[in-house]
Amino acid sequence: MDLFEYQGKSLFARMGVPVPQGRIARTPAEARAAAGELGGRVVVKAQVQVGGRGKAGGVKLAADAGEAEARAAEILGMDIKGHTVRIVLIEQVSDIAAEWYVSFTLDRGAKQHLAMVSAKGGMDIEGVAAEDPAALVKMHIDPVIGLAEWQARELVYRAGLDRASARASAAVLLKLYGAFVGLDCDLVEVNPLILTGSGEVVALDSKVTLDSNGFFRHPDFEDFRADFTEDPLEKMARERDLNFIKLEGSVGIIGNGAGLVMSTLDVVSLVGGSAANFLDVGGGAGADTIRNALDVLTRDEAVRVVLINIFGGITRCDLVAQGIVEALGSLELPWPIVVRLDGTNATAGRAILAQAASASVVPAATMREAAERAVELAGRA
Amino acid sequence: MAIYVGESTRLVVQGLTGREGGFHAFRNRDYGTNLVAGVTPGKGGTDVQGVPIFDTVAEAVEATGANTVMTFVPPPFAADAVLEAAAADGIRLIVCITEGIPAQDEARVYAYLQQTSRTPLIGPNCPGVISPGKANVGIMPHEITLPGPVGVVSRSGTLTYQAVHELTTRGIGQTTCVGIGGDPVPGTSFVDVLQRFEADPETEAVVLIGEIGGTAEEQAAEFIAAHVTKPVVAYIAGVTAPPGKKMGHAGAIISGSSGTAKAKQEALEAVGVTVVIDPTQIGEAVAALR
Structure with missing residues (x-):
């Protein structure tokens, strides 16, 4: 979850990092x-x-x-x-004597924390890294031990930050790292971290990404959302525990499992269509979940057709089919639904749909066929 | 042969007394997995359908000779559960199914395991491991699998089922299917699994299913170039995913210009891997290797 600058700074202040x-x-x-x-x-x-x-x-x-x-x-x-x-x-307004860059993030390749510090702050850091790689100092941090004090000093000296204020800047690095770990952040970036005319080290900006998996330790972080202008569909989906991302196309997508849904988006694009959304109902979805998912898509006017792609593992295809039938009965669904069911109880699921004999349900035998049918129907609508 | 799990697996389940843990553990047992114990602190001395429950993993290992741990413990306690499992002598594999563990916990646990017991950890946020016909440790539907010569490794759950289904419907079986999970710091990476498949005499080819985010596929490509002689077929999900959005999995996110599907496809193609752009072509591509 990406925070606004002022929200990030409120967390910095909480952790003892000086902010204006x-x-x-x-x-x-x-x-x-x-x-x-x-x-x-x-x-x-x-x-x-x-x-x-x-x-x-x-x-x-x-x-x-x-x-x-x-x-x-x-x-x-x-x-x-x-x-x-x-x-x-x-x-x-701050009295700026020097502008630096600092960030803490997780290096997924090395599976360690990564600190990056530069004396060239206040500008686009990817540009600095491309033009003058030596100006961006990188150091891995063992997540078990954490950022050691010597490492914080080393970062300050190696990056060529002001030596007279080295003690103060190392202390700020340690506090920022403390925020990164202690507040369960994916990213803590300060650009610029400044030295003031009077020798203070202050975070003039903040870019903080929180790991929502850590919210059980920080229940108040949910409150940050109040100031976001969340997409109304994404908000509705989140309140119903559906994993939903609004996209630009016209084929509504519902599937189980992140990988399968991402893949469905890709296959729809491959056969000439474009997905209206990413919607993962997760594992073990029941009839209610499917009905809720369809309900969310009815609020999106861009949707012309819906593709339901389920490969049942813990999710049972018969329950998915029941959810579709219930939605047909209780919601006004303005579009056809192409349904592909495989895996656990797929035969039972297909039978339930066949019995419902609804003109708006189009069965498909494979993922590819489902995508082709959906794109064809979207074009016709 | 199979990798990670097989006939010698003796399974202890952390969270066997819970709904999810119990459901899947007994499905695994019905498939033939040797389920020997459960661990739930405070419930030691009881049993679930005849399977003894212990207060600690160490006690379960001592009493039953368990060598493999499967964890269903909820996110706030999962890191601790994995550390306990790793500390028990005799445990040689930990499979963590739990979804929603904070990345900071994962990073700490991963680094600690590397420095201490070096017990392999599969997951978290994964569907587990199945060696068809031998053992299933996890939540994969065994009905779609078939014993045979292809190793499958994947960051996704249901997409793995899709791939296995494509293979099985063509009569192509699998040695082992490994779901390494969709989190930012998986305990086991593509490289670890590729190394085992390369060493496994029964595995003749490998299917690798990746997705956007991180650099695990690029690292796999480097490893394949240097160490893998067996043919590899790969599929990468998320070609059309927008940058900056977590696509369901905590680890499936394009950050800036890094972690795109295109970069991963190119890295794998460059080292001779057959990269398919549609998951329904995985079966065909493997069949064509013969």
């Missing part, structure tokens, strides 16, 4: 009030879950509260790479 004084605002008037409280020059920053906002004009300076209101009026409602800005962060 700031307030969030949802309207220009709130921005004015926030700037007034902070006093002096402020920066108005668009809160979006995507990079590149600076170039898009989503970060602006303001000399006083009146200007902050004007800048917020410009930024709120702005579209940045498909994300509409609904919240701005108003912060006191």
Whole structure:
């Protein structure tokens, strides 16, 4: 789960990482009030879950509260790479002496934590890595031991950060690593981490990705969602425990298992169609789950046909078929449903569908055939 | 021969007294797997359908000679359960079915196992391992399998079933099917399994099913180039997946420009692997090897 900058900073503050004084605002008037409280020059920053906002004009300076209101009026409602800005962060302007880069993530190949530090902060780090690889210092960290103090110092020295403030920056690295592990993050990135004129080390930005599998340890993290502008279909699906991602096409997809559903998307594309969504009902789906999944798809106007692809393991095809029949009876389904059932109780499932004898249910023997039929029907609708 | 599980498997199940654990463990037993014990702290001394329950894995091993652990313990306690299993002398394989374990726990457990017992861990978030005709340790539907010469290794559950089904309907059987799971830090990687299939005299060819996210397929390609003499057929799911979205599995995510299906397909093709773009072609491609 990708956090907004201000949410990440709230976690940094909780873990003892210095961050600038700031307030969030949802309207220009709130921005004015926030700037007034902070006093002096402020920066108005668009809160979006995507990079590149600076170039898009989503970060602006303001000399006083009146200007902050004007800048917020410009930024709120702005579209940045498909994300509409609904919240701005108003912060006191920092006195920047140096800008650095730091991140902690999991190196899946090495199966260890990876620290990356650079003295070239404040710019696109992938660009730095491509043009001047030596400027980006990488170090693996044993997850059992964690980031050792000597490693934090080593990172600071090797990356060529300011030596006079090395103690302070190493301490901040340790705290950021503590947040990465202790708060179950997939990623903690600060770009830039700054040195101020008075020698303080401050996180001027934050990019934090939380691992939702860790939420049982941090139940309050669910609250971060309240400020997200979640796709209404994705929200509805999540509330029904369905794994759903909205896509751009017209073939609605329902399947069991992440790999099989991803693969169904691919095969639909291979035969000339395009999926409207990814919807994984998971293992052991009952009739209710299938009915719920179909119900979610009825809210998507882009859907022209639905393809249900089930390979039963713990999932029983007869229950899936029952769910389809129930949905036919209780929901208004405006499209045909192509159904492919294999695996556990597939014969029983197919028989249930045949007995229902609904004109809108189109059986298919294989995954490929199901995709072809669905794409054909989508084209006709 | 088969790899990981077979006739010598003596299975102890962490969570046998739970609904899921019990259901699958007894399905495994009905298939012929030698289920010898269950472990649930606090329920030692009881039994489930005649299978004795112990308070600790070590006690179960001592009393029954168990050598393989299957874990159904819920995510908050799963890392601890795996560590307990690894600490028990005599355990030579741990299969963790549990889905939803935090990646930080997985990374810590993986590193610890590497440094201590070196017990192989399959999973978490996996369907387990089946050696058709011999033993099933996990949740794969054994009905679709057939004993034979092809090794199957996969990051996905149901997509594995699809692949095995394609093989079986063509009369092509399997030595062992290994589901390594869809999480960011799997205990066992493609490389580990490829190494075993290469060494297994009965395995003549390998089917590898990957998906977006991480670099496991690229690492597999490097290993195949250097060490695998047997033919490999591969399929990668997620060609049309959008970047930045977790596609169901915690590990199935394209981060920036890394982890795309295309890069994985190209890496495997470059080392002579037959890469199919439609999972329904897996059977055909393996049949064509003969």
